[in-house]
Amino acid sequence: MPTIHEEGFFDYLKEIDCSDVEVYAIPEGSVVFPKVPLMRVEGPVAVVQLLETPFINLVNYASLVTTNAARHRFVAGKSKILLEFGLRRAQGPDGGISASKYTYIGGFDATSNVAAGKLFGIPLRGTHSHAFVSSYMSIDEILDKALKSHDGSRVCEDFVSLVQTWLSRIQLAGSLHGVFGETNQSELAAFTSYALAFPHNFLALVDTYDVMRSGLPNFCAVALALNSLGYKPSGIRLDSGDLAYQSNEARKFFRAIEKEFGIAGFGEMAITASNDLNEETIDALNKQGHEVDAYGIGTYLVTCYAQAALGCVFKLVEINNQPRIKLSEDIAKVSIPCKKRCFRLYGKEGYPLVDIISGESEPPPKAGERILCRHPFNESKRAYVVPQRVEELLKCYWPGNSCKPREELPSIKKIRTRCMQQLEQMRPDHMRRLNPTPYKVSVSGKLYNFIHFLWLNEAPVGELQ
Amino acid sequence: MPTIHEEGFFDYLKEIDCSDVEVYAIPEGSVVFPKVPLMRVEGPVAVVQLLETPFINLVNYASLVTTNAARHRFVAGKSKILLEFGLRRAQGPDGGISASKYTYIGGFDATSNVAAGKLFGIPLRGTHSHAFVSSYMSIDEILDKALKSHDGSRVCEDFVSLVQTWLSRIQLAGSLHGVFGETNQSELAAFTSYALAFPHNFLALVDTYDVMRSGLPNFCAVALALNSLGYKPSGIRLDSGDLAYQSNEARKFFRAIEKEFGIAGFGEMAITASNDLNEETIDALNKQGHEVDAYGIGTYLVTCYAQAALGCVFKLVEINNQPRIKLSEDIAKVSIPCKKRCFRLYGKEGYPLVDIISGESEPPPKAGERILCRHPFNESKRAYVVPQRVEELLKCYWPGNSCKPREELPSIKKIRTRCMQQLEQMRPDHMRRLNPTPYKVSVSGKLYNFIHFLWLNEAPVGELQ
Numbered sequence: 001m002p003t004i005h006e007e008g009f010f011d012y013l014k015e016i017d018c019s020d021v022e023v024y025a026i027p028e029g030s031v032v033f034p035k036v037p038l039m040r041v042e043g044p045v046a047v048v049q050l051l052e053t054p055f056i057n058l059v060n061y062a063s064l065v066t067t068n069a070a071r072h073r074f075v076a077g078k079s080k081i082l083l084e085f086g087l088r089r090a091q092g093p094d095g096g097i098s099a100s101k102y103t104y105i106g107g108f109d110a111t112s113n114v115a116a117g118k119l120f121g122i123p124l125r126g127t128h129s130h131a132f133v134s135s136y137m138s139i140d141e142i143l144d145k146a147l148k149s150h151d152g153s154r155v156c157e158d159f160v161s162l163v164q165t166w167l168s169r170i171q172l173a174g175s176l177h178g179v180f181g182e183t184n185q186s187e188l189a190a191f192t193s194y195a196l197a198f199p200h201n202f203l204a205l206v207d208t209y210d211v212m213r214s215g216l217p218n219f220c221a222v223a224l225a226l227n228s229l230g231y232k233p234s235g236i237r238l239d240s241g242d243l244a245y246q247s248n249e250a251r252k253f254f255r256a257i258e259k260e261f262g263i264a265g266f267g268e269m270a271i272t273a274s275n276d277l278n279e280e281t282i283d284a285l286n287k288q289g290h291e292v293d294a295y296g297i298g299t300y301l302v303t304c305y306a307q308a309a310l311g312c313v314f315k316l317v318e319i320n321n322q323p324r325i326k327l328s329e330d331i332a333k334v335s336i337p338c339k340k341r342c343f344r345l346y347g348k349e350g351y352p353l354v355d356i357i358s359g360e361s362e363p364p365p366k367a368g369e370r371i372l373c374r375h376p377f378n379e380s381k382r383a384y385v386v387p388q389r390v391e392e393l394l395k396c397y398w399p400g401n402s403c404k405p406r407e408e409l410p411s412i413k414k415i416r417t418r419c420m421q422q423l424e425q426m427r428p429d430h431m432r433r434l435n436p437t438p439y440k441v442s443v444s445g446k447l448y449n450f451i452h453f454l455w456l457n458e459a460p461v462g463e464l465q
Numbered sequence: 466m467p468t469i470h471e472e473g474f475f476d477y478l479k480e481i482d483c484s485d486v487e488v489y490a491i492p493e494g495s496v497v498f499p500k501v502p503l504m505r506v507e508g509p510v511a512v513v514q515l516l517e518t519p520f521i522n523l524v525n526y527a528s529l530v531t532t533n534a535a536r537h538r539f540v541a542g543k544s545k546i547l548l549e550f551g552l553r554r555a556q557g558p559d560g561g562i563s564a565s566k567y568t569y570i571g572g573f574d575a576t577s578n579v580a581a582g583k584l585f586g587i588p589l590r591g592t593h594s595h596a597f598v599s600s601y602m603s604i605d606e607i608l609d610k611a612l613k614s615h616d617g618s619r620v621c622e623d624f625v626s627l628v629q630t631w632l633s634r635i636q637l638a639g640s641l642h643g644v645f646g647e648t649n650q651s652e653l654a655a656f657t658s659y660a661l662a663f664p665h666n667f668l669a670l671v672d673t674y675d676v677m678r679s680g681l682p683n684f685c686a687v688a689l690a691l692n693s694l695g696y697k698p699s700g701i702r703l704d705s706g707d708l709a710y711q712s713n714e715a716r717k718f719f720r721a722i723e724k725e726f727g728i729a730g731f732g733e734m735a736i737t738a739s740n741d742l743n744e745e746t747i748d749a750l751n752k753q754g755h756e757v758d759a760y761g762i763g764t765y766l767v768t769c770y771a772q773a774a775l776g777c778v779f780k781l782v783e784i785n786n787q788p789r790i791k792l793s794e795d796i797a798k799v800s801i802p803c804k805k806r807c808f809r810l811y812g813k814e815g816y817p818l819v820d821i822i823s824g825e826s827e828p829p830p831k832a833g834e835r836i837l838c839r840h841p842f843n844e845s846k847r848a849y850v851v852p853q854r855v856e857e858l859l860k861c862y863w864p865g866n867s868c869k870p871r872e873e874l875p876s877i878k879k880i881r882t883r884c885m886q887q888l889e890q891m892r893p894d895h896m897r898r899l900n901p902t903p904y905k906v907s908v909s910g911k912l913y914n915f916i917h918f919l920w921l922n923e924a925p926v927g928e929l930q
Contacts, residue, residue: 094559308768316596
């Protein structure tokens with residue numbers, strides 16, 4: 001435990017040569033299960049040992065937050081827009097970048113993290129802040145009031161007055177049940193100003209003062225003014241209170257506006273919800289019934305509240321052609337020895353049936369052939385499977401100096417698509433939230449025998465633990 | 466909500482000029498309380514708004530993990546060595562760097578993150594891995610067996626034989642109650658090899674096979690061999706099982722060795738414990754009684770399991786000399802308006818008594834003067850305080866183009882010392898784990914009146930929420 005490092009160690013690190021290293025990995029965006037190695041690293045032991053921490057660091061949080069994103073997607077449903085809003089609560093700037101990248105891969109549609117948008121081409125989405133709303137005092141602060149119509153054919157010289165006219169029409173319309181009197185003028189000024197800057201993308205945060213009495217009518221006044229110039233407003237964001245109730249009320253209000261003023265499609269205005277959302281709150285919203293179209297999710301997503309760390313570890317499984325096994329009283333911690341190959345066996349309906357791990361030199365399983373799949377440690381758990389299709393899981397991403405072909409690194413969009421497709425093709429009972437059927441991971445008969453042969457040989461020590 | 470960003474926006478970001486911005490902050494490493502602003506940012510609203518997310522991102526996790534480290538230090542006690550081992554479970558590489566930096570500031574002694582050691586000069590500590598132990602097959606693999614004595618006066622040509630001799634002596638010594646027969650030879654080889662490479666820093670992970678029957682006697686054999694060459698071995702690490710029991714047994718064994726072979730100080734060999742440790746498990750170890758000298762803490766420390774995110778937010782408090790207040794039905798969410806100054810008032814015994822927030826133009830509180838401290842929202846909660854000492858909390862770290870003096874940025878060691886001192890000087894009842902007395906944050910009488918004047922004026926909207 002050196003208390004002071006030697007400077008020469010950093011020089012050594014600089015000179016490290018990975019040309020003798022080979023790295024195999026399951027393609028990014030794949031669905032994976034415990035016991036199947038995510039990566040296999042071969043090479044000089046000192047170098048491989050140095051790669052342990054960087055690889056685990058890069059794999060653990062990435063896998064965890066991708067899984068968390070996929071779980072949010074699963075509960076929200078395919079039709080909803082999911083926005084990652086977690087930068088403020090991530091572990092520093094790069095923690096935030098990782099979160100944006102991997103939640104996108106896990107099924108989110110966009111991020112509010114502009115740096116991640118720039119780096120990876122992830123679609124950017126966001127709204128203005130509460131501070132933007134409260135930065136206005138009154139509508140008189142807006143000096144540049146002109147707005148060109150969507151088709152460029154005319155200029156509305158006083159967009160502010162147009163908004164005010166629409167607000168009066170809303171306030172006077174009997175069918176809208178006039179629940180509101182005066183709306184907040186800071187808010188109206190902020191919305192109007194935002195619409196003048198972003199007429200194509202007008203999305204307003206409507207809960208700074210009072211959603212029903214101020215935010216909604218103010219939004220609708222600006223949206224109707226934009227609409228009369230040919231623009232299509234984007235919608236609202238709700239960020240506090242009872243999101244189910246407010247979204248239902250907002251939907252009713254939008255539909256009443258559509259009817260009152262004959263604006264086709266206004267009723268289907270997009271409603272975004274945010275405010276400490278997570279799997280459980282989205283599930284609760286679904287049970288209550290709501291009209292939310294998009295969710296902005298931050299803290300619970302990026303910090304992975306439900307499980308804040310993934311426990312991937314590095315195990316030495318073979319050295320100088322000698323297999324190594326790590327025994328433990330806790331069977332979940334016993335490692336599967338040897339350099340291995342891993343396969344996913346697919347059934348007739350296209351679902352993955354089981355993963356199987358075999359020794360490197362064994363003939364790989366073939367489609368149409370009967371394959372014995374054994375539980376790695378439990379003698380009585382065994383089954384024969386005839387797969388329709390066999391997929392090898394570990395691919396070579398770093399061949400080092402070997403002549404092996406190297407897998408292309410796919411684009412982030414392709415990784416995301418792979419992730420969606422892999423989740424899609426899982427048998428539904430593996431995916432249900434309550435008591436899912438565990439997916440099985442097995443070993444070949446030969447590997448099973450070898451594990452137990454080693455175990456018996458090592459056992460005189462192992463049993464004393 | 467622009468779905469596609471404009472390229473020009475990135476050009477705008479590149480050109481941003483912060484010379485009109487002033488940033489005030491409470492010095493890093495300070496103890497802080499809710500409602501007291503951690504930073505005050507002044508400047509053009511568009512620029513300040515852009516700084517919101519980066520500042521919150523930089524402050525939130527840093528403050529959270531520093532606090533978490535301080536809590537671990539508090540429960541472990543001052544005499545223990547605390548090692549941050551969290552890189553594998555942090556949010557990617559920079560999440561890990563932030564964790565190492567701020568846990569050091571919060572009271573940890575060292576990190577296993579070599580990059581953080583290099584960047585910030587944080588002491589590095591670590592041990593070898595289980596994989597290192599299992600990478601050896603037998604003692605015959607060690608080819609270079611020579612070791613120079615500590616004083617350089619002689620060379621032991623066969624350190625391996627010296628270790629084996631000591632192992633036999635341990636095994637034959639009646640006073641050691643010979644609970645073990647053959648120890649694991651892979652482990653013995655690994656320890657011997659490690660000692661040959663790091664004779665000054667021999668610390669062994671003793672739980673790969675069996676702590677009592679293999680790891681401990683193997684460690685002692687190597688340690689005694691080193692000792693006979695004048696080296697002082699560093700100790701052991703326990704990474705599984707019942708840490709209280711094992712540390713007690715290890716201590717007994719070390720003391721028995723000290724007595725048997727007359728090696729002064731061997732009984733006080735350092736014992737490091739790791740394995741999913743957190744505040745609760747350390748507290749439980751303390752209650753059981755243990756002999757652990759140092760803790761290696763990873764997952765629970767860096768992910769802040771107890772509370773995975775800190776909820777710092779940005780509030781607009783003044784614009785164009787107009788105060789802004791954010792009202793809410795939830796009083797904890799009502800913001801304190803205006804540009805403000807913040808002070809900590811200290812009592813006779815040196816403890817901080819209360820923080821007080823006042824308007825920028827108010828005369829600051831003075832030592833020895835009677836000061837009215839009011840709860841910001843509760844009329845009946847008020848007290849007069851005569852401080853012995855007054856400390857202004859917000860200091861200018863970025864004066865922009867103003868001529869204000871700029872605080873020096875202290876070194877990480879100074880920040881850490883500040884943090885330790887600040888925690889040290891808190892009144893103990895604020896610090897106890899169970900039902901601590903809340904520390905009070907107050908406002909001046911003038912600011913209190915102003916908040917409530919604004920509240921009444923804004924209330925017609927606020928009350929409708």
